[in-house]
Amino acid sequence: MSREDYEVVIGLEVHAELSTKTKIFCSCPTEFGGEPNTHCCPICMAMPGTLPVLNEKVVEYAVKAGLATNCEISRDSKNDRKNYFYPDLPKAYQISQFDKPLCENGYIEIEDKNEQKKKIRLTRIHIEEDAGKLNHDDFGGGSLVDLNRAGVPLIEIVSEPDISSSDEAEKYLRKLKSILEYIEVSDCKMQEGSFRADVNVSIRKKGEKKLGTRTEMKNMNSFRSIVRGIEYEIDRQIDVIESGGKIEQETLRWDDVSGKTFSMRDKEDAQDYRYFPEPDLVAIRLTEEYIANVKSSLPELPESRKQRYLDKYKLTEREAKLITASKYLSNLFEETVLKTNNPKAACNWILSDISRILNEKEIEPNEIPFTSDNLAELIKLIEKGTISSAIAKKVIEELFENPKEPSKIIEEKGWIQISDEGAIKEIVLKILETNPQSVQDYKGGKDKAIGFLVGQAMKQTKGKANPQMLNKLFIEEINKM
Ligand code: ADP
Ligand code: ZN
Ligand code: MG
Numbered sequence: 001m002s003r004e005d006y007e008v009v010i011g012l013e014v015h016a017e018l019s020t021k022t023k024i025f026c027s028c029p030t031e032f033g034g035e036p037n038t039h040c041c042p043i044c045m046a047m048p049g050t051l052p053v054l055n056e057k058v059v060e061y062a063v064k065a066g067l068a069t070n071c072e073i074s075r076d077s078k079n080d081r082k083n084y085f086y087p088d089l090p091k092a093y094q095i096s097q098f099d100k101p102l103c104e105n106g107y108i109e110i111e112d113k114n115e116q117k118k119k120i121r122l123t124r125i126h127i128e129e130d131a132g133k134l135n136h137d138d139f140g141g142g143s144l145v146d147l148n149r150a151g152v153p154l155i156e157i158v159s160e161p162d163i164s165s166s167d168e169a170e171k172y173l174r175k176l177k178s179i180l181e182y183i184e185v186s187d188c189k190m191q192e193g194s195f196r197a198d199v200n201v202s203i204r205k206k207g208e209k210k211l212g213t214r215t216e217m218k219n220m221n222s223f224r225s226i227v228r229g230i231e232y233e234i235d236r237q238i239d240v241i242e243s244g245g246k247i248e249q250e251t252l253r254w255d256d257v258s259g260k261t262f263s264m265r266d267k268e269d270a271q272d273y274r275y276f277p278e279p280d281l282v283a284i285r286l287t288e289e290y291i292a293n294v295k296s297s298l299p300e301l302p303e304s305r306k307q308r309y310l311d312k313y314k315l316t317e318r319e320a321k322l323i324t325a326s327k328y329l330s331n332l333f334e335e336t337v338l339k340t341n342n343p344k345a346a347c348n349w350i351l352s353d354i355s356r357i358l359n360e361k362e363i364e365p366n367e368i369p370f371t372s373d374n375l376a377e378l379i380k381l382i383e384k385g386t387i388s389s390a391i392a393k394k395v396i397e398e399l400f401e402n403p404k405e406p407s408k409i410i411e412e413k414g415w416i417q418i419s420d421e422g423a424i425k426e427i428v429l430k431i432l433e434t435n436p437q438s439v440q441d442y443k444g445g446k447d448k449a450i451g452f453l454v455g456q457a458m459k460q461t462k463g464k465a466n467p468q469m470l471n472k473l474f475i476e477e478i479n480k481m
Contacts, residue, residue: 011161016186017194024153025052036146044151046090061185066103079278088132098275101126110171121160166230213247229254313343328365335372370403390463
């Protein structure tokens with residue numbers, strides 16, 4: 001049997017660090033990095049006798065996330081202790097939520113491979129605290145613990161096993177990430193671990209009703225490794241089954257370098273964690289009014305922005321979808337349009353050169369080092385004819401390397417467009433002299449010859465000559481001949 005005979009089943013558990021200023025149960029800062037063990041206090045260091053106090057913002061952000069993903073919000077919720085021992089968890093338990101999560105029964109809509117809308121159901125969203133971090137490498141022999149991250153608030157978003165391919169998994173994660181960015185509850189910086197996924201994968205023979213045994217790859221934090229990991233697991237599981245074996249339910253580690261998964265441990269069950277209600281915290285009760293208030297504070301979501309771009313800026317469906325997929329791109333677009341009144345140009349630059357460079361550099365839109373002021377100025381410089389679009393492409397590259405005002409860049413690099421009619425005419429005459437064939441071609445009705453001549457002139461001036469002016473002067477001069 002081959003891959004076509006199997007169906008893939010994927011369920012994702014996403015952890016997103018919330019961008020509250022302070023931690024979930026104390027007032028230490030949540031800021032990423034910092035000298036080890038400088039963002040902590042007796043509470044998040046788990047000193048005996050300390051007591052946690054729930055940060056109200058954490059509840060608000062989780063409810064926001066729930067509302068933005070079509071969840072039911074629990075009026076009655078609580079925290080539970082999840083007991084396990086690990087050196088980065090000094091309390092030997094994590095305060096999480098077990099049987100009464102804040103949000104349940106939501107969904108996120110993606111497009112499947114036939115561009116049909118598909119709902120991925122969310123089982124739940126709950127709040128919990130992050131653990132510290134072990135540093136293994138820098139200290140000959142031992143490992144040291146850094147508790148700066150201990151107590152940073154997380155939401156865990158658990159999907160139903162509704163995802164059927166690595167492609168759908170990526171689409172789901174991108175959509176979820178974009179929603180969390182829009183509602184500003186998490187910065188979702190994957191390289192800093194503020195948006196990471198546990199990836200559960202199983203396979204079953206087509207037509208089979210019962211789910212296959214799943215394996216779980218922990219803490220994946222790049223789209224590329226998630227896709228690669230899923231593809232690897234599908235092939236591995238099919239191989240095991242085809243050769244008469246059985247899939248073990250286990251926790252795996254994906255290794256990006258070898259491109260393989262490795263077994264970490266047997267999968268633990270809920271009972272291994274000996275969950276019980278957290279005795280040091282009161283239950284969480286939310287009123288209708290509270291939920292209504294949070295709802296009214298939600299900002300405009302991608303779908304509605306997209307519609308606005310279609311109506312107001314006349315973007316195509318595809319353009320509007322690509323830009324609104326990222327809040328950062330969408331903001332960059334809107335700010336640039338405000339400053340230039342040129343939506344078409346803003347859209348083109350963002351979707352062509354800027355997106356291409358983001359891809360090449362493998363960076364996210366929120367890491368774009370220049371501002372909408374810079375992009376707006378660039379567009380105006382082209383409109384005024386100060387630079388050609390060929391030069392503008394070089395300016396965009398430069399903006400990624402050394403961001404500063406485009407006018408400064410072109411001045412420093414000597415990229416100002418030659419728009420002096422006398423200077424351009426000189427170039428035109430020289431090119432005409434050395435290309436008599438093109439002159440004949442144009443006179444013989446081949447309009448394309450002008451394009452060739454303009455190209456020659458651009459080459460000679462390293463893209464600095466004003467192309468409209470070249471065009472006009474070439475025609476004028478040939479007609480005089
Ligand atoms: P935990 O991993 O913490 O024990 P669950 O048992 O609730 O939690 O499952 C976690 C995730 O695994 C969910 O996203 C769920 O959709 C997914 N999942 C459950 N069973 C399967 C399966 N057979 N194949 C793929 N994913 C699964
Ligand atoms: Zn603290
Ligand atoms: Mg799990």
